[in-house]
Amino acid sequence: MRKVSRRELLRAGGVGAAAVVGGGLLGRVGRAEEHRHGAAAGQGTGHGEATAHGGMGTIGTVDHARNGFDPSEILYDWDLGEVSRRGDQTVREYRIVAIDKEVEIAPGVFFPAWTYNGSIPGPTLRATEGDRLRIEFVNGGAHPHTIHFHGLHSARMDGVPGIGAGDVMPGDSTVYEFDAFPFGCHLYHCHSAPLKRHIHKGLYGAFVIDPDPARHPDQADAARRRSYEGAREANVREMVMVMNGFDTTFDGENEVYAVNSIAFGYQVAPIRVGNDEDIRVYLVNLTEFDPINSFHLHGNFFDYYDTGTSLVPTVHTDTIMQCQAQRGILEFNFRGYEPGMHMFHAHQTEFVELGWMGFFDVVEGRP
């Protein structure tokens, strides 16, 4: 900042004297002007319509087609793998390719990302407790990468450098193989060094293991309801949200925060839900550089299952926080609610204004 140096002018603590200029400008400034473009917050909007928040937000739109993924679709995009049987065990085979790719994380802002299968987060892998999982990993990127799963597996299958397959070199591939345990909401990410760079560049995804009702006879109904098929039978709307951030200047601080990568993605395109359906959110925190991230739902409370490893809620609240790699399941509904826009966002307000904010567009019935 430029200063007047020669005479080391008095730096006015207050600015009273400065008000001489222009005369009486005090009292005319500092009032926020309401800027409402399109539909204002709190009123129902059509899908894809921008919901302005007092002038805060990005300008323009993200070209999801060029990115190759759309946050509105990633919510519901489950990768169940290629299913086969081996004896009495279900075998699920997945294929994940590391791809270097430029991703538009906010309108007009491009991030040189490293991705699994071209999207951030990578594919949401879903299996059932006890399934045999075979994940073929092909490194199509320019750096060594791995996939490190959170869950139970041998050291050889841990996806860390120097153990088992270790770093998978560019052009090489490997297969991670283990049984899916424990049930819950998990994650996977690259574990190559430097670790924080490999994570913040985009190499991560959600990994959901459904409980097998047969293994939980006392809670068979709850376990069934938690499963992929059971959720669909019971009209539970399931979605995946990965909280993340992007450090576009590579200075160890994120310029963009989001769920599922696109700043204000669900503000621009609110998530349409019905007031006659149950909603389940698999929430994973993969934000780098910040110790915690959080989730807050407006005008409603939810049951939270920390790590999803229990069929009994951990807490009933409207705000939870997660450290990096912490995750859990949120269950709630809008029964008895009139249609309207319900905001959800991190309750670190800094993250909100840097992109981690969205809306549930609650409509009648089941959309």
Add this chain to the structure above:
Amino acid sequence: MSARTQEAPPRRGPPRWLLGILPLLVLGALLFAFVRIDPLSGLREEFPPVEELTVERAVLESPTGIVLTVRNGGPDPVTVAQVLVDEAYWNFTIDGDATIERLGRATIRIPYPWGEGEAHEVTLISSTGVTFAHEIAVAVETPETTGKTLLTFTLLGIFVGVIPVLLGLTWLPFVRRLPDQWVRFFLALTAGLLVFLAVDALDEALEASEGVAGAFQGLGLIVIGVVVALAALYALDGWMRQRRHGDLSPLYVALLIAVGIGLHNLGEGLAIGAAYALGEVGLTAFLILGFTLHNVTEGLGIVTPLARARPTLLQLAGLGLIAGVPTIIGTWSGGLGYSPILAVLFLSIGAGAIVQVVWEIGKLLTREGKPLSAPLNSIGFAAGVLVMYLTGLAVAA
């Protein structure tokens, strides 16, 4: 050396002018080939573009609105993708294309409800994710060009520049009655004052150059300002001497001093006006008295060469105005339309002009074969620097 080698030997072949521009023709051909063949195209793909944006001016509108003038001082075009204020993405409009070409300029309007007296940081994010931050240290509404604000800035300039210089001129009767060696003492003191001012102007120019977009080379502007001022005044000096066949009149030296001080005060007015408009300084009676005390010495500098001359009152007043009035022009342009490029140029021109004036004073001191190294001269010179420093304390907070 023989006479033959001194003359250009007669030669056949291409005319001289062609030989003169031959290297330029070769250079042109090389540039053309470079652009057509583009031998570095393979290299360029490997590197992200080098981006540089400089906020040249931030205007705060009441009650809502920040208007930035942004300059691309880097080698590549820069696309402004998003704008943050205080770490929040904010709506904005950009006049013209969001892609600012090299050396191009754009105006960005942000409907942000800024807070009176608070600090704000505006960050521009380019399409490649590079950020450019601009700090608004103390937010106050940018004054509009109205009769009232013009009057305010005029008064500011009069208090800071004109009144002190005119007051200083009233030392003339005193220096008239001084014996010769004491006149020289005060001339040396004037040189000391001026050296202090020159260093100060350079320092301010350096500081202002930080706000100049990279391609415009703030440091280069300083060199240009100093050298052009020196060369121009030196040439003027030579021309005057030729016309007058000898020494310069004391009035002319006083005029040179007034011009040098005036240029310095113009740059200073720019800085003060800008700082005042940005809310960085507040005017108090103490501060104004400090300025008066500090700048009174500038008037002394102007009248000392006139100790043995007989200037008319009109001439004296003219000298005072030449030195003082530029402060007003400075406060106007600084307060109402600050440009870091102009500020750097004016300040460095002032520095160059002052150096030339010190040179002239040195010549006055050595007139009639008097030694420059007289003890009283050295003491006077040191005293001049010291006086500037001590009176400067009065305006330091």
